[in-house]
Amino acid sequence: MLTKIPTSRPSTSILDSLNSGGKVRDLSEDALLELCNELRAFLLYTVGKTGGHFGAGMGVIELTVALHHVLDTPEDRIVWDVGHQTYPHKILTGRMEKMSTIRQSKGLSGFPKRSESVYDTFGVGHSSTSISSAMGMALGNKHRGNNRRVVAIIGDGAITGGMAFEALAHAGDQRPDMLVILNDNQMSIGHNKGGLATYFAKIWASKTYISLREGSKKLLKRIKPAWDLAKLTEEHMKGMVAPGTLFEELGWHYIGPLDGHDLPLLVQTIHNISNLKGPQILHIRTVKGKGFQAAEDDPVGYHAMNKIEVSPEPSPGKKDSDIKPPKYSDVFGDWLCEAAEKDPRLVAITPAMCEGSGMVKFANKYPKQYYDVAIAEQHAVTLAAGLACEGLKPVVAIYSTFLQRGYDQLIHDVAIQNLDVMFAIDRAGLVGQDGPTHHGAFDLAYLRCIPNIVIGAPSNESICRQMLFSCYQHEGPAAVRYPRGSGIGVKINDAIEECKIGQAEIVRKGKNTAILSFGTILSEALIAGDNTDATVVDMKWVKPLDTELIKEIASNYEKIVTIEDGSIAGGAGSAVNEELNRAGIVLRVINLGIPDQFIDHAGQEEQYAICGIDSESIISAINDFEKTASENQSSYGSISNFPNLK
Numbered sequence: 001m002l003t004k005i006p007t008s009r010p011s012t013s014i015l016d017s018l019n020s021g022g023k024v025r026d027l028s029e030d031a032l033l034e035l036c037n038e039l040r041a042f043l044l045y046t047v048g049k050t051g052g053h054f055g056a057g058m059g060v061i062e063l064t065v066a067l068h069h070v071l072d073t074p075e076d077r078i079v080w081d082v083g084h085q086t087y088p089h090k091i092l093t094g095r096m097e098k099m100s101t102i103r104q105s106k107g108l109s110g111f112p113k114r115s116e117s118v119y120d121t122f123g124v125g126h127s128s129t130s131i132s133s134a135m136g137m138a139l140g141n142k143h144r145g146n147n148r149r150v151v152a153i154i155g156d157g158a159i160t161g162g163m164a165f166e167a168l169a170h171a172g173d174q175r176p177d178m179l180v181i182l183n184d185n186q187m188s189i190g191h192n193k194g195g196l197a198t199y200f201a202k203i204w205a206s207k208t209y210i211s212l213r214e215g216s217k218k219l220l221k222r223i224k225p226a227w228d229l230a231k232l233t234e235e236h237m238k239g240m241v242a243p244g245t246l247f248e249e250l251g252w253h254y255i256g257p258l259d260g261h262d263l264p265l266l267v268q269t270i271h272n273i274s275n276l277k278g279p280q281i282l283h284i285r286t287v288k289g290k291g292f293q294a295a296e297d298d299p300v301g302y303h304a305m306n307k308i309e310v311s312p313e314p315s316p317g318k319k320d321s322d323i324k325p326p327k328y329s330d331v332f333g334d335w336l337c338e339a340a341e342k343d344p345r346l347v348a349i350t351p352a353m354c355e356g357s358g359m360v361k362f363a364n365k366y367p368k369q370y371y372d373v374a375i376a377e378q379h380a381v382t383l384a385a386g387l388a389c390e391g392l393k394p395v396v397a398i399y400s401t402f403l404q405r406g407y408d409q410l411i412h413d414v415a416i417q418n419l420d421v422m423f424a425i426d427r428a429g430l431v432g433q434d435g436p437t438h439h440g441a442f443d444l445a446y447l448r449c450i451p452n453i454v455i456g457a458p459s460n461e462s463i464c465r466q467m468l469f470s471c472y473q474h475e476g477p478a479a480v481r482y483p484r485g486s487g488i489g490v491k492i493n494d495a496i497e498e499c500k501i502g503q504a505e506i507v508r509k510g511k512n513t514a515i516l517s518f519g520t521i522l523s524e525a526l527i528a529g530d531n532t533d534a535t536v537v538d539m540k541w542v543k544p545l546d547t548e549l550i551k552e553i554a555s556n557y558e559k560i561v562t563i564e565d566g567s568i569a570g571g572a573g574s575a576v577n578e579e580l581n582r583a584g585i586v587l588r589v590i591n592l593g594i595p596d597q598f599i600d601h602a603g604q605e606e607q608y609a610i611c612g613i614d615s616e617s618i619i620s621a622i623n624d625f626e627k628t629a630s631e632n633q634s635s636y637g638s639i640s641n642f643p644n645l646k
Helices: 013-019 029-050 055-059 061-070 087-101 130-144 162-174 195-204 207-220 224-241 245-249 263-273 293-297 328-342 360-365 377-389 400-415 443-448 461-473 522-532 547-556 572-582 604-611 615-623 625-631
Strands: 077-080 150-155 178-184 253-259 279-285 346-350 370-372 393-399 422-428 454-456 478-483 505-508 513-518 535-538 541-543 559-567 588-594
Touching: 013 029, 013 087, 029 055, 029 061, 029 087, 029 263, 055 061, 061 087, 061 263, 077 130, 130 150, 130 162, 130 178, 245 253, 253 263, 263 279, 328 346, 328 360, 328 393, 328 422, 328 461, 328 478, 346 377, 360 370, 377 393, 377 400, 393 400, 400 422, 400 443, 422 461, 443 454, 443 478, 443 541, 443 559, 443 572, 454 461, 461 478, 505 522, 513 522, 513 547, 513 572, 513 615, 522 535, 522 615, 535 547, 541 572, 547 572, 559 572, 559 615, 572 588, 588 604, 588 615, 604 615, 615 625
Parallel strands: 077 150, 150 178, 178 279, 253 279, 346 370, 346 393, 393 422, 422 478, 454 478, 513 535, 513 559, 559 588
Antiparallel strands: 454 541, 505 535
8 A cells, every 4th residue: 555655766667568568468467466556656656746637547557457458459449438547548558658748738638539549549538428439439340340349437427427328228229249347436326245246246257157148048038938037037136236237227238346456356357248249337346546545535635636846935924825815616615605694595506526616615514405416417407497497596516618518408498498597617718737628618609699698707706706696696597607726816805796797897098909808817918908008808797798888999999809718719709899790890809719729738828828818929919910900901800819829
């Protein structure tokens, strides 16, 4: 058991041999066991140097080694769900020496990525996709006459997603040759205990049982009463000792639960069942953070970690509270508790992101008003709609990228009915190292086209609190979007003030150029305004826009620059363009934001520069405006400027 994160590179002779061209499938059982030890130590060492996800990866080390030992990868397909657990997979597939670059610009992705390696068979970031994609591969193999084995790994959290159940049902009908491994880390769904369950699981995975089962099918199906009795008896036995009845009813052959850290058992079981015809489910039990004491004790807290750095000496006379602004998620969580204290109608909903959304305090203080629906974003939105129908006031706390999954429900179940549901949208904008699957790049674009909805984009933590209050008071669909991480250090007053919906604010007076800023990108806009003597407007609201102020600005300035940390296409800048066009105003406009491409993982500041929305890029865009405009002549239009995109 490791108790500390190694600060020097551990000895990894077997890993080194694999990195030099050796194959996991050629190793002996003793070598495989030692390989697991080396993987744990090396994984901890690299994540300590770079930061990143590791708890889930520590829990699947034996499984990862077993898969690469039994299967002929990359010819055989391994499909990982979510991807947080794939660091050991990356280490074993030729990327060991690149692990120091993970989640950094031009380095390895923190998730499987098809363009990165042939071993990454499917790119992932959101959960519950592995069974569907693996099924597609299995059916594709059948169409093309290939004999590749296909294995999907899905966790007990991800399998709660509706998409996973849709795939399970379809596969039960189509009967593709595939194996799904359910990695149950005992943090979500229940599991059986005791020796009887393990004993029967071993029997069901044995070659003898499988051979007898398949052979008996052929014989007994000719004698229907005998076949019906045999099938009923098998299902009854499994129902007593294992949670596999549901899967069996869906048409899957269920095996388990097995100890996911028993490497010899895993190797034997996967070897026995990976060549079976039809859909198979292997249920294993693992411990998240296995092998590292702190992670085993606190699997949530050690889901991921920042890189280990020497802490600077605190300055004399300064307290931590003086130099650490609150996280936006904590601002939301504190406001939520305040609002619930005053309004018993408030109910809060999260799709399995209690800690990340800052809701731990609320969940503990108001358990009867708190619903964690697991990884089920569509259900979360429609559940909120149903609650609103009964006179309650639902607040759905959800990440921007995950709200995309509930888009149909947002339109049909909330907006069309104009129901009183509020959305607290976390991780808006560019999120840094997690990359394109987790950016909140599209929320402004996909929300503002929906009738009835109010959309707020606060520029700092104080306005965020005010905006949450104002949107909660609003009757009808409303959304407040805010970024990952901490605020800028603005003092938050104890008394909550209203942030009037649809009203912008001029925060800097200048001449010639007006910068219309949406969201926390305002800090960059102000620097640019100081350097170009431009007027800067904190727009605050994307819908409704402050149309009167926009018209006033248009009549007093030569040019307008809009800036947002969201997609330019269809975003807040587009809304300004549309309003000017609607008013018949001809004015030169430049829209800055996230361009029409997916932004790769990197530091957040670097991503801002890549997109041309850091202060330096804004200054350059304003200074080069005349030249750019002359090269793109039109009576009215928008010009995008991305000097750092390749």
